Amino acid sequence: MRPQLRSLRPAAAALLLALGTALTACTSTGGDTAEEPAGAGGGTVKIGTLRGQPHFYAPYLYADHAEEAGAGDLEFEVVALETAPALNDALASGTVDFVVGSITATVAGAATGRDVRIVAAAADGGSGIIGGPGIDSVADLAGRKVGYLESSSQLVALRLILEREGVDVDDLDLVSLSAPEFFNAFDTGQIDAFAAPEIGVSLAKAAGGHEIADPYSTEIGRLNIALLTTATTIEDDPELVQAVVDTHAAATDYMAGHIDEWLPEMVAEYGGDEAVFETALENFWLRADLSPTYEEQIGNLAAQMARLGMIDQAPPLTDLVDTGFASRDEPTGS
Numbered sequence: 435m436r437p438q439l440r441s442l443r444p445a446a447a448a449l450l451l452a453l454g455t456a457l458t459a460c461t462s463t464g465g466d467t468a469e470e471p472a473g474a475g476g477g478t479v480k481i482g483t484l485r486g487q488p489h490f491y492a493p494y495l496y497a498d499h500a501e502e503a504g505a506g507d508l509e510f511e512v513v514a515l516e517t518a519p520a521l522n523d524a525l526a527s528g529t530v531d532f533v534v535g536s537i538t539a540t541v542a543g544a545a546t547g548r549d550v551r552i553v554a555a556a557a558d559g560g561s562g563i564i565g566g567p568g569i570d571s572v573a574d575l576a577g578r579k580v581g582y583l584e585s586s587s588q589l590v591a592l593r594l595i596l597e598r599e600g601v602d603v604d605d606l607d608l609v610s611l612s613a614p615e616f617f618n619a620f621d622t623g624q625i626d627a628f629a630a631p632e633i634g635v636s637l638a639k640a641a642g643g644h645e646i647a648d649p650y651s652t653e654i655g656r657l658n659i660a661l662l663t664t665a666t667t668i669e670d671d672p673e674l675v676q677a678v679v680d681t682h683a684a685a686t687d688y689m690a691g692h693i694d695e696w697l698p699e700m701v702a703e704y705g706g707d708e709a710v711f712e713t714a715l716e717n718f719w720l721r722a723d724l725s726p727t728y729e730e731q732i733g734n735l736a737a738q739m740a741r742l743g744m745i746d747q748a749p750p751l752t753d754l755v756d757t758g759f760a761s762r763d764e765p766t767g768s
Contacts, residue, residue: 493685
């Protein structure tokens with residue numbers, strides 16, 4: 435049984451400071467950096483991810499699960515960056531070979547012609563639309579300061595929900611923030627509400643915030659992050675892509691069934707309060723498939739981003755998704 439979430443006000447500043455520091459760092463695992471490039475015959479694969487978030491932790495476990503996935507000849511180096519767009523930039527530049535990153539940022543990049551492909555899911559959920567005192571619904575957001583994260587599924591969901599409820603987005607005082615800033619801005623009254631990812635959602639709830647709308651109630655569902663690579667990598671070395679996807683699936687499956695084993699290790703790596711991460715994990719659904727429903731939701735996301743003016747035109751699904759590597763089975767509860 436998971437522990438009850440205790441009051442986090444005294445620990446919140448320290449936790450966010452630890453996360454902020456971690457997000458600026460790069461870390462490696464799975465052996466020393468090798469000069470040999472990755473390939474079907476071995477070498478080092480560089481995986482980009484965001485540090486400080488439990489749903490981005492899978493790459494840190496790839497080395498432990500490569501053997502069972504038939505990829506024991508590969509070494510994995512984890513590169514932690516600060517933002518989802520930065521991860522996609524690193525993938526485009528060749529700094530990393532694969533990324534666990536934002537689907538929304540991927541759509542935005544593909545819409546400008548960037549070479550990026552989704553080859554497996556990573557995690558759904560991790561979103562919240564949170565209000566403070568006197569804000570009980572999205573209708574109450576008019577005239578209020580509302581924090582949001584650029585190029586995020588949370589922003590798309592907020593826009594769709596506002597539209598559904600007949601609230602003009604121009605009536606909100608929108609404030610752009612980075613992921614580590616949401617809780618502090620909310621707790622100190624700099625914003626009245628926000629649409630953002632974890633762990634700011636769990637921190638805000640512990641400090642008296644409450645959910646004012648279901649972020650998963652739109653046609654984009656619970657879409658959040660996926661395993662990404664490039665079409666060039668897929669064409670040049672499909673065996674490598676398959677090996678990494680299989681390793682990712684093995685690590686994700688382990689994470690879903692053994693939270694009590696890896697969560698303390700993650701807390702030791704990142705710092706912070708384990709109870710916060712426990713609560714955040716209850717708002718995530720780890721997965722590694724590419725089911726037809728998931729693919730359809732990606733298409734819906736791209737279409738809505740175009741309709742809302744976040745991108746000029748929705749890229750075709752073939753420029754976003756390659757279904758040749760991950761399971762197509764629908765996961766339970768998706």
